[in-house]
Amino acid sequence: MNISESLLHALRDHGAREIFGIPGDFALPFFKVIEESGILPLYTLSHEPGVGFAADAAARIHGGLGVAAVTYGAGALNMVNPVAGAFAEKSPLVVISGAPGAGESKSGLLLHHQAKTLDSQFAIYREITCDQARLDDAHSAPDEIARVLASCLRESRPVYIELPRDMVGVACEPVQPLAPDAPDAEALAACADEILARLNAAHSPVVLVGVEVRRFGLESRVAELCTRLGIPVATSILGRGLLADAGAPLVGTYLGVAGDTQITELVEQSDALLLLGVVLSDTNFGVSSRQIDMRKTIQALDHRVSLGYHVYPDIPLASVVDALLERVTDTGKARTRTIQPPAYPHGLVADDAPITPNDIACAINDLMLEHGRMPIAADMGDCMFTAMDIGPTALVAPGYYATMGFGVPAGLGLQAACGERPLILVGDGAFQMTGWELGNCRRFGWDPIVIVFNNLSWEMLRTFQPESGFNNLDDWQFAAMASGLGGDGVRVHSRAELSAALVQAVKRRGRFQLIEAMIPRGVLSDTLNRFVSGVKRLSRK
Numbered sequence: 119m120n121i122s123e124s125l126l127h128a129l130r131d132h133g134a135r136e137i138f139g140i141p142g143d144f145a146l147p148f149f150k151v152i153e154e155s156g157i158l159p160l161y162t163l164s165h166e167p168g169v170g171f172a173a174d175a176a177a178r179i180h181g182g183l184g185v186a187a188v189t190y191g192a193g194a195l196n197m198v199n200p201v202a203g204a205f206a207e208k209s210p211l212v213v214i215s216g217a218p219g220a221g222e223s224k225s226g227l228l229l230h231h232q233a234k235t236l237d238s239q240f241a242i243y244r245e246i247t248c249d250q251a252r253l254d255d256a257h258s259a260p261d262e263i264a265r266v267l268a269s270c271l272r273e274s275r276p277v278y279i280e281l282p283r284d285m286v287g288v289a290c291e292p293v294q295p296l297a298p299d300a301p302d303a304e305a306l307a308a309c310a311d312e313i314l315a316r317l318n319a320a321h322s323p324v325v326l327v328g329v330e331v332r333r334f335g336l337e338s339r340v341a342e343l344c345t346r347l348g349i350p351v352a353t354s355i356l357g358r359g360l361l362a363d364a365g366a367p368l369v370g371t372y373l374g375v376a377g378d379t380q381i382t383e384l385v386e387q388s389d390a391l392l393l394l395g396v397v398l399s400d401t402n403f404g405v406s407s408r409q410i411d412m413r414k415t416i417q418a419l420d421h422r423v424s425l426g427y428h429v430y431p432d433i434p435l436a437s438v439v440d441a442l443l444e445r446v447t448d449t450g451k452a453r454t455r456t457i458q459p460p461a462y463p464h465g466l467v468a469d470d471a472p473i474t475p476n477d478i479a480c481a482i483n484d485l486m487l488e489h490g491r492m493p494i495a496a497d498m499g500d501c502m503f504t505a506m507d508i509g510p511t512a513l514v515a516p517g518y519y520a521t522m523g524f525g526v527p528a529g530l531g532l533q534a535a536c537g538e539r540p541l542i543l544v545g546d547g548a549f550q551m552t553g554w555e556l557g558n559c560r561r562f563g564w565d566p567i568v569i570v571f572n573n574l575s576w577e578m579l580r581t582f583q584p585e586s587g588f589n590n591l592d593d594w595q596f597a598a599m600a601s602g603l604g605g606d607g608v609r610v611h612s613r614a615e616l617s618a619a620l621v622q623a624v625k626r627r628g629r630f631q632l633i634e635a636m637i638p639r640g641v642l643s644d645t646l647n648r649f650v651s652g653v654k655r656l657s658r659k
Protein backbone atom coordinates (compact mmCIF):
# COMPACT_ATOMS: atom_id res chain seq x y z
CA MET A 119 0.00 0.00 0.00
CA ASN A 120 1.26 3.52 -0.78
CA ILE A 121 0.74 6.69 1.20
CA SER A 122 -2.19 7.79 -1.00
CA GLU A 123 -4.05 4.50 -0.62
CA SER A 124 -3.39 4.49 3.10
CA LEU A 125 -4.84 8.01 3.33
CA LEU A 126 -7.87 7.12 1.21
CA HIS A 127 -8.64 3.99 3.23
CA ALA A 128 -8.29 6.00 6.44
CA LEU A 129 -10.67 8.67 5.14
CA ARG A 130 -13.27 6.04 4.37
CA ASP A 131 -12.73 4.27 7.69
CA HIS A 132 -13.35 7.61 9.44
CA GLY A 133 -16.65 8.21 7.63
CA ALA A 134 -15.78 9.91 4.34
CA ARG A 135 -18.06 8.84 1.48
CA GLU A 136 -16.79 10.92 -1.44
CA ILE A 137 -14.16 13.46 -2.50
CA PHE A 138 -14.78 16.80 -4.21
CA GLY A 139 -11.83 18.39 -5.94
CA ILE A 140 -9.96 20.19 -8.68
CA PRO A 141 -6.46 18.87 -9.54
CA GLY A 142 -3.35 20.73 -10.57
CA ASP A 143 0.18 19.60 -11.39
CA PHE A 144 1.08 19.36 -7.69
CA ALA A 145 -1.97 17.12 -7.15
CA LEU A 146 -2.23 15.13 -10.39
CA PRO A 147 -0.44 12.03 -9.03
CA PHE A 148 -2.77 11.90 -6.02
CA PHE A 149 -5.87 12.41 -8.17
CA LYS A 150 -4.68 9.54 -10.37
CA VAL A 151 -4.67 7.25 -7.33
CA ILE A 152 -8.11 8.54 -6.26
CA GLU A 153 -9.59 7.80 -9.69
CA GLU A 154 -7.86 4.46 -10.30
CA SER A 155 -8.22 3.03 -6.80
CA GLY A 156 -11.98 3.74 -6.59
CA ILE A 157 -11.73 3.75 -2.79
CA LEU A 158 -13.85 6.92 -2.73
CA PRO A 159 -15.83 8.45 -5.64
CA LEU A 160 -14.37 11.67 -7.02
CA TYR A 161 -16.50 14.65 -8.08
CA THR A 162 -14.57 17.43 -9.80
CA LEU A 163 -16.19 20.86 -9.93
CA SER A 164 -15.27 24.12 -11.64
CA HIS A 165 -13.96 26.49 -8.97
CA GLU A 166 -12.40 25.68 -5.60
CA PRO A 167 -14.91 27.70 -3.52
CA GLY A 168 -17.53 25.32 -4.92
CA VAL A 169 -15.37 22.33 -3.98
CA GLY A 170 -15.14 23.53 -0.39
CA PHE A 171 -18.85 24.31 -0.06
CA ALA A 172 -19.87 20.98 -1.60
CA ALA A 173 -17.58 18.98 0.67
CA ASP A 174 -18.78 20.95 3.70
CA ALA A 175 -22.43 20.25 2.86
CA ALA A 176 -21.69 16.55 2.30
CA ALA A 177 -20.13 16.38 5.77
CA ARG A 178 -23.15 18.09 7.30
CA ILE A 179 -25.75 15.88 5.67
CA HIS A 180 -24.14 12.48 6.22
CA GLY A 181 -22.51 13.33 9.54
CA GLY A 182 -19.15 11.95 8.44
CA LEU A 183 -16.06 13.59 7.00
CA GLY A 184 -16.28 15.88 3.99
CA VAL A 185 -13.19 15.77 1.77
CA ALA A 186 -11.91 18.56 -0.49
CA ALA A 187 -8.79 17.80 -2.59
CA VAL A 188 -6.99 20.64 -4.35
CA THR A 189 -3.68 21.65 -5.84
CA TYR A 190 -1.11 23.76 -4.04
CA GLY A 191 -1.31 27.57 -3.98
CA ALA A 192 -3.87 28.74 -6.51
CA GLY A 193 -6.20 25.85 -5.66
CA ALA A 194 -5.89 25.64 -1.89
CA LEU A 195 -5.80 29.40 -1.35
CA ASN A 196 -8.88 29.74 -3.54
CA MET A 197 -10.71 27.62 -0.96
CA VAL A 198 -9.84 29.54 2.20
CA ASN A 199 -13.27 31.14 2.56
CA PRO A 200 -15.32 27.90 2.48
CA VAL A 201 -12.90 26.27 4.93
CA ALA A 202 -13.16 29.27 7.25
CA GLY A 203 -16.93 28.90 7.08
CA ALA A 204 -16.64 25.20 7.87
CA PHE A 205 -14.44 26.05 10.87
CA ALA A 206 -16.91 28.65 12.14
CA GLU A 207 -19.89 26.33 11.68
CA LYS A 208 -18.14 23.23 13.04
CA SER A 209 -18.15 21.13 9.91
CA PRO A 210 -15.69 18.16 9.83
CA LEU A 211 -13.98 18.93 6.53
CA VAL A 212 -10.66 17.36 5.46
CA VAL A 213 -8.61 19.54 3.12
CA ILE A 214 -5.98 17.64 1.14
CA SER A 215 -3.59 19.78 -0.84
CA GLY A 216 -0.90 18.68 -3.25
CA ALA A 217 2.46 20.33 -2.68
CA PRO A 218 5.96 20.59 -4.16
CA GLY A 219 8.24 17.59 -3.63
CA ALA A 220 11.41 17.62 -1.56
CA GLY A 221 13.75 18.05 -4.48
CA GLU A 222 12.00 21.02 -6.10
CA SER A 223 11.52 22.65 -2.69
CA LYS A 224 15.30 22.81 -2.31
CA SER A 225 15.93 24.00 -5.86
CA GLY A 226 16.37 27.57 -4.69
CA LEU A 227 13.89 28.68 -7.35
CA LEU A 228 10.60 30.38 -6.58
CA LEU A 229 8.03 27.73 -7.54
CA HIS A 230 4.82 28.46 -9.45
CA HIS A 231 1.78 28.76 -7.13
CA GLN A 232 4.16 29.82 -4.32
CA ALA A 233 3.01 32.94 -2.44
CA LYS A 234 5.51 34.13 0.18
CA THR A 235 7.37 30.99 1.29
CA LEU A 236 6.70 27.29 0.70
CA ASP A 237 5.33 27.15 4.25
CA SER A 238 2.92 30.06 3.80
CA GLN A 239 -0.03 27.91 2.79
CA PHE A 240 0.46 25.63 5.80
CA ALA A 241 0.51 28.72 8.03
CA ILE A 242 -2.63 30.13 6.44
CA TYR A 243 -4.49 26.84 6.91
CA ARG A 244 -3.31 26.62 10.52
CA GLU A 245 -5.62 29.59 11.16
CA ILE A 246 -8.77 27.89 9.80
CA THR A 247 -8.28 24.26 10.82
CA CYS A 248 -8.01 22.47 14.16
CA ASP A 249 -5.11 20.20 13.16
CA GLN A 250 -2.62 19.88 10.33
CA ALA A 251 -0.06 17.45 8.91
CA ARG A 252 2.51 17.43 6.13
CA LEU A 253 3.03 13.85 4.87
CA ASP A 254 6.74 14.11 3.98
CA ASP A 255 7.84 10.97 5.86
CA ALA A 256 6.27 7.57 5.10
CA HIS A 257 7.18 6.20 8.54
CA SER A 258 5.31 8.87 10.50
CA ALA A 259 2.52 9.34 7.95
CA PRO A 260 0.08 6.71 9.36
CA ASP A 261 0.25 8.23 12.85
CA GLU A 262 -0.01 11.76 11.45
CA ILE A 263 -3.10 10.82 9.44
CA ALA A 264 -4.65 9.04 12.44
CA ARG A 265 -4.06 12.05 14.69
CA VAL A 266 -5.44 14.60 12.23
CA LEU A 267 -8.56 12.61 11.31
CA ALA A 268 -9.25 11.94 14.99
CA SER A 269 -9.01 15.70 15.63
CA CYS A 270 -11.41 16.40 12.77
CA LEU A 271 -14.06 14.10 14.24
CA ARG A 272 -13.46 15.03 17.88
CA GLU A 273 -13.59 18.79 17.27
CA SER A 274 -15.96 18.64 14.29
CA ARG A 275 -13.76 21.22 12.62
CA PRO A 276 -11.72 21.22 9.39
CA VAL A 277 -8.21 19.77 9.25
CA TYR A 278 -5.42 20.26 6.69
CA ILE A 279 -3.24 17.57 5.09
CA GLU A 280 -0.44 18.52 2.75
CA LEU A 281 0.76 15.74 0.43
CA PRO A 282 3.98 16.50 -1.50
CA ARG A 283 3.73 15.10 -4.98
CA ASP A 284 6.91 13.01 -4.63
CA MET A 285 5.37 11.13 -1.66
CA VAL A 286 2.16 9.96 -3.36
CA GLY A 287 3.44 6.51 -4.39
CA VAL A 288 5.79 5.83 -1.48
CA ALA A 289 5.11 2.58 0.42
CA CYS A 290 3.29 3.16 3.69
CA GLU A 291 1.67 1.16 6.46
CA PRO A 292 -2.11 1.31 6.89
CA VAL A 293 -3.51 3.87 9.32
CA GLN A 294 -4.64 2.62 12.73
CA PRO A 295 -7.54 4.86 13.89
CA LEU A 296 -7.09 6.36 17.36
CA ALA A 297 -9.66 5.54 20.04
CA PRO A 298 -11.35 8.67 21.44
CA ASP A 299 -10.30 9.70 24.97
CA ALA A 300 -12.86 9.00 27.72
CA PRO A 301 -13.71 11.96 29.99
CA ASP A 302 -12.85 11.85 33.69
CA ALA A 303 -15.72 9.89 35.28
CA GLU A 304 -15.85 11.91 38.51
CA ALA A 305 -15.77 15.25 36.73
CA LEU A 306 -18.52 14.07 34.39
CA ALA A 307 -20.69 12.93 37.31
CA ALA A 308 -20.20 16.21 39.17
CA CYS A 309 -21.00 18.14 36.02
CA ALA A 310 -24.21 16.22 35.30
CA ASP A 311 -25.36 16.52 38.91
CA GLU A 312 -24.78 20.27 38.89
CA ILE A 313 -26.65 20.72 35.61
CA LEU A 314 -29.67 18.82 36.93
CA ALA A 315 -29.59 20.68 40.23
CA ARG A 316 -29.79 23.97 38.35
CA LEU A 317 -32.56 22.80 36.06
CA ASN A 318 -34.62 21.39 38.94
CA ALA A 319 -34.24 24.57 40.97
CA ALA A 320 -35.27 26.78 38.07
CA HIS A 321 -38.70 28.27 37.55
CA SER A 322 -38.51 28.31 33.76
CA PRO A 323 -35.70 26.10 32.44
CA VAL A 324 -35.28 25.99 28.69
CA VAL A 325 -33.05 23.90 26.42
CA LEU A 326 -31.54 25.36 23.26
CA VAL A 327 -29.98 22.86 20.84
CA GLY A 328 -27.41 23.82 18.27
CA VAL A 329 -24.97 22.68 15.65
CA GLU A 330 -22.99 20.18 17.74
CA VAL A 331 -26.10 18.08 18.40
CA ARG A 332 -26.28 17.50 14.66
CA ARG A 333 -22.54 17.22 14.03
CA PHE A 334 -22.08 14.55 16.70
CA GLY A 335 -25.23 12.63 15.75
CA LEU A 336 -26.93 13.20 19.11
CA GLU A 337 -30.37 14.19 17.87
CA SER A 338 -32.32 11.15 19.12
CA ARG A 339 -30.57 11.11 22.52
CA VAL A 340 -31.17 14.83 23.00
CA ALA A 341 -34.80 14.44 21.98
CA GLU A 342 -35.19 11.66 24.55
CA LEU A 343 -33.51 13.78 27.21
CA CYS A 344 -35.74 16.80 26.57
CA THR A 345 -38.81 14.60 26.65
CA ARG A 346 -37.82 13.05 29.96
CA LEU A 347 -36.93 16.47 31.41
CA GLY A 348 -40.26 17.88 30.25
CA ILE A 349 -38.51 21.17 29.46
CA PRO A 350 -39.31 23.24 26.35
CA VAL A 351 -36.61 23.04 23.70
CA ALA A 352 -35.82 25.43 20.86
CA THR A 353 -33.18 25.24 18.16
CA SER A 354 -30.61 27.83 17.19
CA ILE A 355 -30.49 28.95 13.55
CA LEU A 356 -27.69 26.45 12.82
CA GLY A 357 -29.62 23.78 14.66
CA ARG A 358 -32.77 24.38 12.63
CA GLY A 359 -34.54 21.19 11.67
CA LEU A 360 -33.29 19.28 14.72
CA LEU A 361 -35.85 17.33 16.76
CA ALA A 362 -38.49 18.10 14.13
CA ASP A 363 -40.15 14.68 14.32
CA ALA A 364 -38.74 13.42 17.56
CA GLY A 365 -41.75 13.95 19.80
CA ALA A 366 -39.70 16.27 22.00
CA PRO A 367 -41.29 19.44 23.44
CA LEU A 368 -39.94 21.48 20.52
CA VAL A 369 -41.23 25.05 20.35
CA GLY A 370 -39.35 26.21 17.22
CA THR A 371 -36.23 28.17 16.25
CA TYR A 372 -34.87 30.99 18.41
CA LEU A 373 -34.08 34.01 16.23
CA GLY A 374 -33.96 36.82 18.78
CA VAL A 375 -35.94 39.85 17.63
CA ALA A 376 -36.21 38.31 14.16
CA GLY A 377 -38.20 35.34 15.39
CA ASP A 378 -41.44 34.34 17.06
CA THR A 379 -41.90 36.58 20.11
CA GLN A 380 -43.16 33.74 22.32
CA ILE A 381 -40.02 31.72 21.62
CA THR A 382 -37.82 34.78 22.12
CA GLU A 383 -39.39 35.54 25.50
CA LEU A 384 -39.19 31.89 26.59
CA VAL A 385 -35.46 31.73 25.84
CA GLU A 386 -34.47 35.18 27.03
CA GLN A 387 -36.46 35.06 30.27
CA SER A 388 -35.29 31.60 31.26
CA ASP A 389 -33.60 31.33 34.67
CA ALA A 390 -31.76 28.17 33.57
CA LEU A 391 -30.93 28.11 29.86
CA LEU A 392 -29.19 24.87 28.88
CA LEU A 393 -27.25 25.40 25.63
CA LEU A 394 -26.40 22.05 24.05
CA GLY A 395 -23.88 22.50 21.26
CA VAL A 396 -24.90 26.09 20.55
CA VAL A 397 -22.38 28.56 19.10
CA LEU A 398 -22.68 31.88 20.97
CA SER A 399 -22.68 34.02 17.83
CA ASP A 400 -24.22 37.30 16.88
CA THR A 401 -26.55 35.60 14.41
CA ASN A 402 -27.68 33.30 17.22
CA PHE A 403 -27.84 35.88 19.97
CA GLY A 404 -26.68 39.26 18.74
CA VAL A 405 -30.10 40.17 17.47
CA SER A 406 -31.62 39.69 20.88
CA SER A 407 -33.77 42.17 22.66
CA ARG A 408 -31.92 41.22 25.86
CA GLN A 409 -28.44 39.87 26.38
CA ILE A 410 -28.55 36.29 27.57
CA ASP A 411 -27.59 36.27 31.26
CA MET A 412 -24.58 33.98 31.21
CA ARG A 413 -24.75 33.60 35.00
CA LYS A 414 -27.97 31.64 34.52
CA THR A 415 -26.75 29.78 31.46
CA ILE A 416 -25.29 26.30 31.16
CA GLN A 417 -23.22 25.90 28.03
CA ALA A 418 -21.93 22.58 26.68
CA LEU A 419 -19.80 23.29 23.60
CA ASP A 420 -16.31 22.55 22.32
CA HIS A 421 -15.61 19.82 24.88
CA ARG A 422 -16.30 21.96 27.93
CA VAL A 423 -19.26 22.72 30.13
CA SER A 424 -19.63 26.09 31.82
CA LEU A 425 -22.27 26.83 34.45
CA GLY A 426 -22.13 30.47 35.40
CA TYR A 427 -18.52 30.79 36.57
CA HIS A 428 -17.89 27.03 36.90
CA VAL A 429 -16.07 25.34 34.03
CA TYR A 430 -15.66 21.59 33.46
CA PRO A 431 -12.95 21.06 30.79
CA ASP A 432 -12.60 18.00 28.52
CA ILE A 433 -16.24 16.92 28.70
CA PRO A 434 -17.64 16.06 25.24
CA LEU A 435 -21.28 16.88 24.54
CA ALA A 436 -22.12 13.20 23.96
CA SER A 437 -20.85 12.32 27.44
CA VAL A 438 -22.90 15.10 29.03
CA VAL A 439 -26.07 13.94 27.27
CA ASP A 440 -25.50 10.30 28.23
CA ALA A 441 -24.75 11.20 31.86
CA LEU A 442 -27.95 13.25 32.06
CA LEU A 443 -29.96 10.42 30.49
CA GLU A 444 -28.59 8.03 33.12
CA ARG A 445 -29.92 10.37 35.81
CA VAL A 446 -33.26 11.34 34.28
CA THR A 447 -35.06 8.05 33.91
CA ASP A 448 -38.67 8.98 33.53
CA THR A 449 -40.67 11.67 31.81
CA GLY A 450 -40.61 14.63 34.15
CA LYS A 451 -43.50 16.78 35.17
CA ALA A 452 -44.66 18.54 32.06
CA ARG A 453 -43.03 21.90 32.55
CA THR A 454 -43.37 22.71 28.89
CA ARG A 455 -45.18 26.00 28.59
CA THR A 456 -47.97 25.49 26.13
CA ILE A 457 -46.47 27.21 23.12
CA GLN A 458 -48.02 26.28 19.85
CA PRO A 459 -45.36 24.82 17.53
CA PRO A 460 -44.80 27.20 14.62
CA ALA A 461 -47.38 27.04 11.85
CA TYR A 462 -45.66 27.20 8.50
CA PRO A 463 -47.36 29.13 5.69
CA HIS A 464 -49.03 27.00 3.02
CA GLY A 465 -51.90 27.20 0.52
CA LEU A 466 -50.35 29.72 -1.89
CA VAL A 467 -52.97 31.71 -3.78
CA ALA A 468 -51.89 31.08 -7.35
CA ASP A 469 -52.93 34.44 -8.82
CA ASP A 470 -51.29 37.21 -10.84
CA ALA A 471 -49.89 38.97 -7.80
CA PRO A 472 -46.12 39.58 -7.88
CA ILE A 473 -43.94 37.12 -5.98
CA THR A 474 -42.67 37.80 -2.45
CA PRO A 475 -40.17 35.68 -0.51
CA ASN A 476 -43.00 34.60 1.80
CA ASP A 477 -44.86 33.29 -1.27
CA ILE A 478 -41.84 31.14 -2.12
CA ALA A 479 -41.86 29.63 1.38
CA CYS A 480 -45.57 29.01 1.03
CA ALA A 481 -45.15 27.36 -2.39
CA ILE A 482 -42.34 25.13 -1.10
CA ASN A 483 -44.42 24.06 1.89
CA ASP A 484 -47.26 23.19 -0.50
CA LEU A 485 -44.80 21.26 -2.69
CA MET A 486 -43.46 19.25 0.23
CA LEU A 487 -46.91 18.54 1.61
CA GLU A 488 -47.82 17.14 -1.82
CA HIS A 489 -44.59 15.42 -2.84
CA GLY A 490 -42.72 14.80 0.39
CA ARG A 491 -39.74 16.53 1.95
CA MET A 492 -36.63 17.57 0.05
CA PRO A 493 -33.28 18.47 1.62
CA ILE A 494 -32.63 22.19 1.21
CA ALA A 495 -29.40 24.10 0.60
CA ALA A 496 -29.81 27.83 1.13
CA ASP A 497 -27.35 30.59 0.30
CA MET A 498 -26.81 33.79 2.29
CA GLY A 499 -29.37 36.48 1.48
CA ASP A 500 -33.12 36.76 1.99
CA CYS A 501 -33.42 33.19 0.70
CA MET A 502 -31.92 32.00 3.98
CA PHE A 503 -34.35 34.03 6.07
CA THR A 504 -37.17 32.71 3.89
CA ALA A 505 -36.00 29.18 4.70
CA MET A 506 -36.96 29.86 8.34
CA ASP A 507 -40.59 29.76 7.20
CA ILE A 508 -40.25 26.40 5.47
CA GLY A 509 -41.45 23.38 7.41
CA PRO A 510 -39.20 20.75 8.96
CA THR A 511 -36.70 19.28 6.51
CA ALA A 512 -32.91 18.90 6.33
CA LEU A 513 -31.38 22.34 5.81
CA VAL A 514 -27.76 23.32 5.20
CA ALA A 515 -27.07 27.04 5.20
CA PRO A 516 -24.29 29.44 6.27
CA GLY A 517 -26.41 30.55 9.22
CA TYR A 518 -23.55 31.94 11.29
CA TYR A 519 -20.51 32.54 9.06
CA ALA A 520 -22.94 34.01 6.47
CA THR A 521 -20.88 33.62 3.32
CA MET A 522 -22.47 33.91 -0.10
CA GLY A 523 -21.77 31.30 -2.74
CA PHE A 524 -22.65 28.36 -0.48
CA GLY A 525 -26.08 27.47 -1.87
CA VAL A 526 -25.59 25.89 -5.30
CA PRO A 527 -22.40 23.91 -4.56
CA ALA A 528 -23.84 22.82 -1.22
CA GLY A 529 -26.94 21.54 -3.02
CA LEU A 530 -24.73 19.50 -5.36
CA GLY A 531 -22.84 18.18 -2.36
CA LEU A 532 -26.13 17.14 -0.78
CA GLN A 533 -27.21 15.14 -3.81
CA ALA A 534 -23.79 13.52 -4.16
CA ALA A 535 -23.75 12.60 -0.48
CA CYS A 536 -27.32 11.47 0.16
CA GLY A 537 -28.68 10.75 -3.31
CA GLU A 538 -31.85 12.73 -2.68
CA ARG A 539 -32.96 15.50 -5.02
CA PRO A 540 -32.29 18.78 -3.22
CA LEU A 541 -34.00 22.14 -3.37
CA ILE A 542 -31.55 25.05 -3.70
CA LEU A 543 -32.49 28.58 -2.61
CA VAL A 544 -30.15 31.31 -3.84
CA GLY A 545 -30.22 35.06 -4.45
CA ASP A 546 -29.20 36.60 -7.75
CA GLY A 547 -26.04 38.07 -6.21
CA ALA A 548 -24.93 34.73 -4.77
CA PHE A 549 -25.84 32.93 -7.99
CA GLN A 550 -23.44 35.23 -9.83
CA MET A 551 -20.69 33.81 -7.59
CA THR A 552 -21.09 30.02 -7.75
CA GLY A 553 -24.34 29.28 -9.59
CA TRP A 554 -22.37 28.11 -12.61
CA GLU A 555 -21.42 24.92 -10.81
CA LEU A 556 -24.81 23.71 -12.08
CA GLY A 557 -22.95 23.02 -15.33
CA ASN A 558 -21.48 19.95 -13.60
CA CYS A 559 -24.87 18.33 -12.91
CA ARG A 560 -25.09 16.47 -16.22
CA ARG A 561 -21.75 14.65 -15.73
CA PHE A 562 -22.83 13.30 -12.36
CA GLY A 563 -26.58 12.89 -12.93
CA TRP A 564 -27.55 15.54 -10.38
CA ASP A 565 -30.90 17.27 -10.90
CA PRO A 566 -31.59 19.83 -8.15
CA ILE A 567 -34.51 22.21 -8.25
CA VAL A 568 -33.02 25.71 -7.99
CA ILE A 569 -35.08 28.77 -7.03
CA VAL A 570 -33.23 32.01 -7.77
CA PHE A 571 -34.62 34.92 -5.73
CA ASN A 572 -33.98 37.52 -8.40
CA ASN A 573 -34.55 41.05 -7.07
CA LEU A 574 -31.80 42.48 -9.29
CA SER A 575 -30.14 43.56 -6.10
CA TRP A 576 -27.87 42.96 -3.14
CA GLU A 577 -31.11 43.48 -1.26
CA MET A 578 -29.84 42.63 2.22
CA LEU A 579 -27.27 45.39 1.88
CA ARG A 580 -29.82 47.83 0.53
CA THR A 581 -31.96 47.38 3.62
CA PHE A 582 -29.07 48.72 5.70
CA GLN A 583 -27.84 51.32 3.21
CA PRO A 584 -30.63 52.17 0.75
CA GLU A 585 -28.84 55.23 -0.56
CA SER A 586 -26.09 53.22 -2.25
CA GLY A 587 -26.57 52.66 -5.94
CA PHE A 588 -23.96 49.90 -6.02
CA ASN A 589 -26.58 47.53 -4.53
CA ASN A 590 -28.41 47.52 -7.85
CA LEU A 591 -27.53 44.49 -9.97
CA ASP A 592 -28.10 44.00 -13.66
CA ASP A 593 -30.56 41.52 -15.16
CA TRP A 594 -28.47 38.48 -16.14
CA GLN A 595 -31.43 36.42 -17.45
CA PHE A 596 -30.42 33.29 -15.52
CA ALA A 597 -33.31 31.14 -16.77
CA ALA A 598 -32.23 31.70 -20.36
CA MET A 599 -28.78 30.32 -19.54
CA ALA A 600 -29.99 27.06 -17.99
CA SER A 601 -30.18 24.99 -21.18
CA GLY A 602 -26.57 25.77 -22.10
CA LEU A 603 -25.57 24.47 -18.67
CA GLY A 604 -27.53 21.24 -19.20
CA GLY A 605 -30.73 22.08 -17.36
CA ASP A 606 -34.13 23.70 -17.90
CA GLY A 607 -34.93 27.26 -16.88
CA VAL A 608 -38.05 29.35 -16.54
CA ARG A 609 -38.54 32.93 -15.42
CA VAL A 610 -41.67 33.61 -13.35
CA HIS A 611 -43.23 36.91 -12.29
CA SER A 612 -46.51 35.92 -10.63
CA ARG A 613 -47.55 33.52 -7.91
CA ALA A 614 -49.51 31.49 -10.46
CA GLU A 615 -46.42 31.13 -12.65
CA LEU A 616 -44.31 30.18 -9.61
CA SER A 617 -46.76 27.50 -8.56
CA ALA A 618 -46.96 26.05 -12.09
CA ALA A 619 -43.18 26.11 -12.49
CA LEU A 620 -42.68 24.11 -9.30
CA VAL A 621 -45.21 21.50 -10.41
CA GLN A 622 -43.36 21.18 -13.73
CA ALA A 623 -39.94 21.04 -12.06
CA VAL A 624 -40.92 18.18 -9.77
CA LYS A 625 -42.04 16.14 -12.77
CA ARG A 626 -38.80 16.60 -14.69
CA ARG A 627 -35.98 14.34 -13.47
CA GLY A 628 -32.45 13.95 -14.78
CA ARG A 629 -31.80 17.65 -15.50
CA PHE A 630 -31.54 20.53 -13.04
CA GLN A 631 -34.57 22.77 -13.00
CA LEU A 632 -33.94 26.49 -12.53
CA ILE A 633 -36.87 28.71 -11.53
CA GLU A 634 -35.93 32.38 -11.73
CA ALA A 635 -38.41 34.08 -9.41
CA MET A 636 -38.53 37.82 -10.16
CA ILE A 637 -39.09 39.70 -6.88
CA PRO A 638 -39.66 43.47 -6.79
CA ARG A 639 -36.74 45.32 -5.19
CA GLY A 640 -37.45 46.23 -1.58
CA VAL A 641 -39.80 43.28 -0.96
CA LEU A 642 -38.37 41.18 1.89
CA SER A 643 -39.41 38.10 3.83
CA ASP A 644 -41.11 38.74 7.17
CA THR A 645 -38.15 37.18 8.97
CA LEU A 646 -35.61 39.42 7.26
CA ASN A 647 -37.82 42.43 7.90
CA ARG A 648 -37.89 41.61 11.63
CA PHE A 649 -34.13 40.93 11.59
CA VAL A 650 -33.33 44.29 9.95
CA SER A 651 -35.66 46.32 12.14
CA GLY A 652 -34.32 44.50 15.20
CA VAL A 653 -30.71 45.24 14.27
CA LYS A 654 -31.57 48.88 13.60
CA ARG A 655 -33.45 49.19 16.87
CA LEU A 656 -30.68 47.56 18.88
CA SER A 657 -28.01 49.66 17.17
CA ARG A 658 -29.84 52.83 18.27
CA LYS A 659 -29.54 51.84 21.96
Ligand SMILES: Cc1ncc(Cc2c([C@H](C)O)sc(CCOP(=O)(O)OP(=O)(O)O)c2C)c(N)n1
Binds near residue numbers: 498544545546575576
Ligand atom coordinates in the same frame (compact mmCIF):
# COMPACT_ATOMS: atom_id res chain seq x y z
C1 LIG B 1 -18.74 35.97 -0.24
C2 LIG B 1 -19.55 37.12 0.33
N1 LIG B 1 -19.32 38.37 -0.13
C3 LIG B 1 -20.03 39.43 0.38
C4 LIG B 1 -20.95 39.26 1.37
C5 LIG B 1 -21.72 40.44 1.96
C6 LIG B 1 -23.21 40.35 1.66
C7 LIG B 1 -24.20 39.98 2.58
C8 LIG B 1 -24.09 39.67 4.09
C9 LIG B 1 -24.83 40.75 4.89
O1 LIG B 1 -22.83 39.63 4.57
S1 LIG B 1 -25.74 39.90 1.85
C10 LIG B 1 -25.14 40.44 0.33
C11 LIG B 1 -26.06 40.59 -0.84
C12 LIG B 1 -26.68 39.27 -1.24
O2 LIG B 1 -27.36 39.46 -2.50
P1 LIG B 1 -28.26 38.28 -3.07
O3 LIG B 1 -27.50 37.04 -3.14
O4 LIG B 1 -28.85 38.79 -4.33
O5 LIG B 1 -29.37 38.09 -1.95
P2 LIG B 1 -30.46 39.20 -1.49
O6 LIG B 1 -30.83 40.02 -2.68
O7 LIG B 1 -31.62 38.38 -0.97
O8 LIG B 1 -29.82 40.01 -0.41
C13 LIG B 1 -23.78 40.63 0.39
C14 LIG B 1 -22.97 41.08 -0.79
C15 LIG B 1 -21.14 37.93 1.84
N2 LIG B 1 -22.00 37.65 2.87
N3 LIG B 1 -20.44 36.89 1.31
Ligand SMILES: [Mg+2]
Binds near residue numbers: 571574
Ligand atom coordinates in the same frame (compact mmCIF):
# COMPACT_ATOMS: atom_id res chain seq x y z
MG1 LIG C 1 -30.63 39.77 -4.72
